[in-house]
Amino acid sequence: MKVPFGQAGSMSLRAWLGATMGILALLTLSAAALLVILTAVLDRSAATLGDAVEGIRLSEELEVGLLAHDRMVREGPTKVPRGPGGLTRIELEASLYQQIGSLRRIAATEEERGQLDAVRGDVDVYFSSQWDPARAEKDAGPALDAALGGLEHVIAINVEGARVARLQAERWNTMADSAGVVLCVLLLVGVLVVSLLLRRVALQPLRDISQSMRRFGAGSKRTRAPEAGPTELRDMARTFNEMANSLTHQQEQQLAFLAGVAHELRNPLSALKLSTALTDRSRAQLTPERMDRTLALVGRQVERLDRMVGDLLDATRIEAGRLELRPEVRDACELAREVVELYRSGDTGHVLRLSLPDAPVLVRADAARLEQVLHNLISNALKYSPGGSSVEVLVRREQGEAVLCVTDQGIGISDDEKRLLFAPFQRAGNARQRAPGVGLGLSVARRIVEAHGGSIDVVSEPGHGSVFSVRLALASEAPRHPEEGGGLTPPQDALH
Incomplete structure (x- = not known):
């Protein structure tokens, strides 16, 4: 989870945020997936427990029905005209067959289905022997005992299935609790690490750039922003440094220009000053030829000044967009x-x-x-x-x-x-x-x-x-x- 600073600094901010958010999203998805799996397992365990309870109930009802049928046969129809729940013998036998079918439909294992098939066979033998007086004494009792024993085995199978389902649900619940605690800890640690890295990788370089800009704006023209952090912040710092270098260079050019203008203005002004001084000191000896030379010199210097000032005015108009x-x-x-x-x-x-x-x-x-x-x-x-x-x-x-x-x-x-x-x-x-x-x-x-x-x-x-x-x-x-x-x-x- 923790990314080395040098490695994180060489990444782009978008890639770094994408990686960290991806890791946090992966942890969140893991927690959600664990919750979904736990819910599915508990639902399956609950269904298994429900089928097992239903199987035990139907098996016990089937045992009661078989015993009621045997009593009805032994005591005779005058004593027990209708079976349990007011059923006749034929209706009771049909109901018992329906219960065996319901048990087989909810059977969870091949062993249970095989046992139910054996119970049905025993029930068939029991019912058929009861309707045949010649076989009743010899086959009815053993067949009934075998059917009841098979039902007891079915009940045992369902009890064992319920126990296994309950243990599995408890085991998954324990695993989910442990995994949930681990994921919560990882999420908290991840958020903390991301916050610290975000402060170190992005916020600190951004703060350094802001402070450099502020110092540069306050007059510290040699201030430059450190080129550190993600790619975007490095580019921002590099752009600021290039701008600062350009502004510094322009300022140096302006100072050099002012110095050059001052120097260039001084030369014709000095010549004009010298010419007027010579004229004032030697007005009596000033000849026409010398006056012509002096006026020509003054004219050239004035023309030079006019051209220089004109170029400065044109350059100013051009830069201001007013040409x-x-x-x-x-x-x-x-x-x-x-x-x-x-x-x-x-x-x-x-x-x-x-x-x-x-x-x-x-x-x-x-x-x-x-x-x-x-x-x-x-x-x-x-x-x-x-x-x-x-x-x-x-x-x-x-x-x-x-x-x-x-x-x-x-x-x-x-x-x-x-x-x-x-x-x-x-x-x-x-x-x-x-x-x-x-x-x-x-x-x-x-x-x-x-x-x-x-x-x-x-x-x-x-x-x-x-x-x-x-x-x-x-x-x-x-x-x-x-x-x-x-x-x-x-x-x-x-x-x-």
């Missing part, structure tokens, strides 16, 4: 051309190439958000490519989709880095040294593309550059331009 898209049918070629021309207007130090098909490539998208994706991809390509290298922007149709590709000749990305490339706050090892940032641009770009029902992927090898591809479903409507009255859709049509 709004106002789709319209636009030509992807036109959007790509506008973004590339914007970068060509500045001094990027790179060669920007634009490859477009002859026919428009129509997509239904939020133009501002799609331009934001292209800005992010082109900006990354310029940041992580060596000076003087080329960056190519390509738009094409491919199997019912519009594909926008940005190809660079930069540092490349390893397979391990690709798995976390689009995760928020994640940056490849080389990227941290090559360019500033907090690791939100690609994450925001992916969520924007996915919100349009598209996808974004990358093909890259370290040292051989990267190809970022954005895939969107083609649209069939004619392009609409803001200046033609087909600009932004009303806010109620926005996609979230």
